[in-house]
Amino acid sequence: MAEKLNLEKSLALFEEAKRLSPGGVMGIRRPYNFVPGEYPIFIKEGYAGHIIDEDGNDYIDMLCAYGPILLGYVEPEINNEAIKQMEKGFCFSLVQKYQNLLLQKLTEIIPCAEMGILVKTGSDATSCAVRIARGYTGRTKIIRCGYHGWHDWCVEVHGGVPKKVYEDVYEFHFNDLSELEKIFEENKDEVACVIITGVGHPLNAPVVEPEPNFFKGAEELAHKNGAVFILDEIRTGFRFGMGGAQKRYGINPDLAVYGKALANGYAIAAVVGREQIMKVAEKEVFISSTYFPNSLEMVAALKCIEILEREQVAEKIWERGIEFNKKLTEITKEIPYPITVSQVPPMPFITFDKDEEGLYKERRTKFYTAAIRRGLFIQPFHHWYICYRHTQEDLEKALSVIKEALHESI
Numbered sequence: 001m002a003e004k005l006n007l008e009k010s011l012a013l014f015e016e017a018k019r020l021s022p023g024g025v026m027g028i029r030r031p032y033n034f035v036p037g038e039y040p041i042f043i044k045e046g047y048a049g050h051i052i053d054e055d056g057n058d059y060i061d062m063l064c065a066y067g068p069i070l071l072g073y074v075e076p077e078i079n080n081e082a083i084k085q086m087e088k089g090f091c092f093s094l095v096q097k098y099q100n101l102l103l104q105k106l107t108e109i110i111p112c113a114e115m116g117i118l119v120k121t122g123s124d125a126t127s128c129a130v131r132i133a134r135g136y137t138g139r140t141k142i143i144r145c146g147y148h149g150w151h152d153w154c155v156e157v158h159g160g161v162p163k164k165v166y167e168d169v170y171e172f173h174f175n176d177l178s179e180l181e182k183i184f185e186e187n188k189d190e191v192a193c194v195i196i197t198g199v200g201h202p203l204n205a206p207v208v209e210p211e212p213n214f215f216k217g218a219e220e221l222a223h224k225n226g227a228v229f230i231l232d233e234i235r236t237g238f239r240f241g242m243g244g245a246q247k248r249y250g251i252n253p254d255l256a257v258y259g260k261a262l263a264n265g266y267a268i269a270a271v272v273g274r275e276q277i278m279k280v281a282e283k284e285v286f287i288s289s290t291y292f293p294n295s296l297e298m299v300a301a302l303k304c305i306e307i308l309e310r311e312q313v314a315e316k317i318w319e320r321g322i323e324f325n326k327k328l329t330e331i332t333k334e335i336p337y338p339i340t341v342s343q344v345p346p347m348p349f350i351t352f353d354k355d356e357e358g359l360y361k362e363r364r365t366k367f368y369t370a371a372i373r374r375g376l377f378i379q380p381f382h383h384w385y386i387c388y389r390h391t392q393e394d395l396e397k398a399l400s401v402i403k404e405a406l407h408e409s410i
């Protein structure tokens with residue numbers, strides 16, 4: 001085993017954080033989502049495809065802030081736009097023209113986008129799209145597939161969410177059209193919308209691409225039943241090409257939502273879609289927040305999109321992802337226990353399959369411990385990402401760390 005990292009400062013900050021905030025840090029950033037005691041908790045800074053923790057350990061980061069970092073950390077071209085905007089002001093009682101510039105751009109690059117609304121987080125965007133769909137159809141029920149954020153309509157089984165709020169929400173599995181059809185049949189004329197992620201990415205499971213007729217079938221079922229078809233592109237947007245998963249896979253949604261990679265880390269998200277449906281937000285449906293019109297993130301998004309287009313970032317990452325996954329698959333062939341390698345190019349991942357001896361959890365912990373000790377930051381339960389600033393050397397190093405870590409986990 002490689003030597004344990006010095007995480008003294010991270011752990012001390014975490015102790016302090018626990019006094020100051022419930023659980024110290026929120027949600028998916030808590031230590032139990034990694035390997036407690038082995039992973040850093042507080043990050044000091046980032047550069048290119050790397051992060052440095054508070055103790056000075058440098059890692060190749062293949063979690064990419066859970067998705068926003070599509071280019072890399074600290075992009076001077078984007079930051080300079082943001083700084084210029086800070087000097088002019090970006091938070092006003094009225095909107096600035098950057099709203100129009102960004103929406104114009106989104107309508108040019110996203111196939112289903114005739115109009116849009118700019119918000120701040122992915123959860124804002126999915127909730128906004130669902131509200132528009134409910135307003136448009138005059139119906140209540142929602143069918144969902146995948147993670148769509150933290151708001152009441154999309155988190156089951158948690159404290160603080162009234163059961164009655166979730167009673168109108170039905171879940172089905174990615175690529176399972178018959179399950180979707182059954183829910184529609186059992187809720188005739190009551191479903192406002194179906195919302196589906198661009199690829200299937202449940203926690204702790206392989207990432208899967210859509211089967212050839214999945215989205216076509218979902219679209220037909222939605223429309224046959226008078227429901228709005230929403231595509232959740234929060235993870236796939238820009239990462240799968242400028243037109244997102246909808247362009248890559250030929251999906252034809254009524255509404256689509258974007259966030260994360262739209263501005264390489266600046267907090268902005270968007271709902272776009274068919275004019276006829278979006279227009280319900282002219283009067284009937286209320287959408288407003290103090291920070292929605294802030295322009296700092298809009299100018300960052302505009303610059304980010306310019307770079308993504310100019311350098312064909314998504315295409316290059318896709319190519320690197322194919323190569324990475326091919327090598328990863330080769331490496332895993334040497335391992336005598338069952339693991340599954342995801343094959344969606346920009347989102348590499350391996351899952352430790354349940355085995356008869358019940359050793360998969362122990363192996364997974366050993367693997368991630370060995371990886372973090374060697375300077376590769378990846379998550380045990382969430383797929384990884386390749387970003388544009390990961391160099392060939394970074395990716396080769398990541399593969400060699402993975403190989404060593406897998407062998408150490410046998």
Ligand SMILES: Cc1ncc(COP(=O)(O)O)c(C=O)c1O
Nearest residue numbers: 121122123147148149197234235
């Ligand atoms: C597919 C998808 N939709 C929605 C969200 C919610 O976005 P946010 O965390 O920015 O609120 C996420 C976040 O991970 C996501 O992956």
